Amino acid sequence: MSLMGQMMHMPLTISSLLTHASRHNGDVEIVSKRVEGDMHRTTWTEVDVRARKLAQALARLGLQAGDRVGTLAWNGYRHVEIYYGVSGSELVCHTINPRLFPQQVAWIINDAEDKVLFVDLNIFPLVDKLAAMLPTVKHVVVMTSREHMPKESAIPNLLCYEELLAAEDGNYQWPDFDENTAASLCYTSGTTGNPKGALYSHRSTVLHAYAAALPDAMNVASKDTVLPVVPMFHVNAWGLPYTAALIGCKLVLPGHHLDGASLFDLFETEKVTFSAGVPTIWLGLINHVKSNNLKFSTFKSTVIGGAACPPAMIKTLQDDFGVEVIHAWGMTEMSPLGTLSRLKAKHADLPKDAKQRILEKQGKGIYGVDMRIVDQDGKELPWDGKASGDLEVRGHWIISSYFKMDKSPLHDGWFPTGDVATIDADGYMQITDRSKDVIKSGGEWISSIDLENVAMGHPAVHEAAAIAAHHPKWDERPLLVVVKKPGAEVTAAEILAFYDGKIPKWQLPDDVAFVDEIPHTATGKIYKLKLREQFKDHKLPTA
Ligand code: ADP
Numbered sequence: 001m002s003l004m005g006q007m008m009h010m011p012l013t014i015s016s017l018l019t020h021a022s023r024h025n026g027d028v029e030i031v032s033k034r035v036e037g038d039m040h041r042t043t044w045t046e047v048d049v050r051a052r053k054l055a056q057a058l059a060r061l062g063l064q065a066g067d068r069v070g071t072l073a074w075n076g077y078r079h080v081e082i083y084y085g086v087s088g089s090e091l092v093c094h095t096i097n098p099r100l101f102p103q104q105v106a107w108i109i110n111d112a113e114d115k116v117l118f119v120d121l122n123i124f125p126l127v128d129k130l131a132a133m134l135p136t137v138k139h140v141v142v143m144t145s146r147e148h149m150p151k152e153s154a155i156p157n158l159l160c161y162e163e164l165l166a167a168e169d170g171n172y173q174w175p176d177f178d179e180n181t182a183a184s185l186c187y188t189s190g191t192t193g194n195p196k197g198a199l200y201s202h203r204s205t206v207l208h209a210y211a212a213a214l215p216d217a218m219n220v221a222s223k224d225t226v227l228p229v230v231p232m233f234h235v236n237a238w239g240l241p242y243t244a245a246l247i248g249c250k251l252v253l254p255g256h257h258l259d260g261a262s263l264f265d266l267f268e269t270e271k272v273t274f275s276a277g278v279p280t281i282w283l284g285l286i287n288h289v290k291s292n293n294l295k296f297s298t299f300k301s302t303v304i305g306g307a308a309c310p311p312a313m314i315k316t317l318q319d320d321f322g323v324e325v326i327h328a329w330g331m332t333e334m335s336p337l338g339t340l341s342r343l344k345a346k347h348a349d350l351p352k353d354a355k356q357r358i359l360e361k362q363g364k365g366i367y368g369v370d371m372r373i374v375d376q377d378g379k380e381l382p383w384d385g386k387a388s389g390d391l392e393v394r395g396h397w398i399i400s401s402y403f404k405m406d407k408s409p410l411h412d413g414w415f416p417t418g419d420v421a422t423i424d425a426d427g428y429m430q431i432t433d434r435s436k437d438v439i440k441s442g443g444e445w446i447s448s449i450d451l452e453n454v455a456m457g458h459p460a461v462h463e464a465a466a467i468a469a470h471h472p473k474w475d476e477r478p479l480l481v482v483v484k485k486p487g488a489e490v491t492a493a494e495i496l497a498f499y500d501g502k503i504p505k506w507q508l509p510d511d512v513a514f515v516d517e518i519p520h521t522a523t524g525k526i527y528k529l530k531l532r533e534q535f536k537d538h539k540l541p542t543a
Helices: 014-024 044-060 077-088 102-112 121-133 161-166 202-213 240-247 260-269 279-291 311-320 352-360 448-455 492-497 528-534
Strands: 029-033 039-043 068-072 092-095 116-119 139-142 182-187 197-201 225-228 250-253 274-277 301-305 324-330 337-340 363-365 369-374 389-395 415-423 428-434 439-441 444-446 461-471 475-484 511-514
Touching: 014 044, 014 077, 014 202, 014 240, 029 077, 039 044, 044 077, 044 161, 068 077, 068 102, 068 121, 077 092, 077 116, 077 182, 077 240, 077 250, 102 121, 102 182, 102 197, 116 121, 121 139, 139 161, 182 202, 197 202, 202 240, 202 337, 225 240, 225 260, 240 250, 260 279, 274 279, 279 301, 279 311, 279 461, 301 311, 311 324, 311 352, 324 352, 324 363, 337 369, 363 369, 369 415, 428 448, 439 461, 444 448, 448 461, 448 475, 461 528, 492 511
Parallel strands: 029 250, 068 092, 068 116, 092 182, 116 139, 225 250, 225 274, 274 301, 301 324, 439 475, 475 511
Antiparallel strands: 029 039, 182 197, 324 337, 337 363, 363 428, 369 389, 389 415, 415 428, 439 444, 461 475
């Protein structure tokens, strides 16, 4: 018989993160740019009190353990209070992306069977329109004070967030329960088929928060000031609201003010040191900083992920602005962190270029995430940096099944990510493509990411996307879609010449199409499906 350890059993609950933040870093600030237009300052202790008041209010509304509570909100202190008040009281916090199509928002709310919806003031018109289509929703709470409440609404008994809290005394003890209890729910964006729900547990969330803070991951500490540009409805802002409580750092929350000028202003006035977001958001910020000849004075490092970060962007941030970029890969089904790009001790003496090439990869697996690549027969492929195969993962914060779906998504105990990747002998993973975005030219695969990365290095290119276009002989050939920088002049031939020596000749795009705008998904990634539709009748000059 095994000899059992004799340690206390304290469940890893989300409320314990907030209790810790309040007791040990209680005076540390959470600063928000509010939807109402002004700046708001609070502290971890105040958030703890208000989250407990919220838990009392939810109980008063009749909610019971396991009930889902939806949020349609930007990054702000009230959203943080909801994260903790809902999960902490054994309810499930279901964050919803307000940028999805309205029908999709309704579909997700109905699938989750949300009982209550918390809504930011400027997202409220969407909910007002959808309300009649949401049979499970018993209460809608507008996240504001009485004076800002909507004057007219189709919803009877609309509730006011500040009034709900004001009616409670905060004399509430976070309950203890099994750490495997569901804590939050997040749907994949469903660019193909209906969205699918990933139901995180308290345990998985706390472990993920621990891992995210580590030096080889985000490397954030109590002395940092963290501004998550990634929305709290995009995989829980990559766990940052939890990690911030765990380390007790200052949080700066930008609301819906995500343009370059507003962000830069916030970075400077609040002395932000660390941030995180998808590549597209940095395009706007970099443009603003460059064209106005500005400088960041405190901003030191940022995680960029959710889509491949172009090497040119890493270089600009590092060389021109002195901001370290940590390229990261993950997905909704993984809470989301999987890999982050960090150097090892043995890389210390490498020349700058060689280091940069390592950091351009999606990175090393962190403890808690195991990965492998397999061929079409499910046979594991070597870690040689060359063999490319389907990337599969398993670990403490990776789903074992989707919400309300019986069929297991797992393959042999591993979760198939839908990404194609290589892994080198040092364990650095590099995404070749999403399997559905790979360009299949006469049986050979071309990575759309590789083509985009080169194009993004051209000084006249603002944004670039490579997609498969139909070709009578090769089936598919690459078409490069380009948005020029404002005022820049460049021809297709010049862009194609820029590829010389950077990729094998046969992978060169067959054509370049200039557009005013590339479509993006609700999470700010290039919307390849829509682009392919847009260019489905495109005649390649080589056809
Ligand atoms: P969705 O984009 O559908 O909302 P996710 O945010 O979960 O869903 O997206 C996960 C996917 O995003 C990954 O499977 C991968 O294809 C892509 N992705 C995430 N990070 C990176 C990265 N650093 N490089 C390349 N692709 C990435």
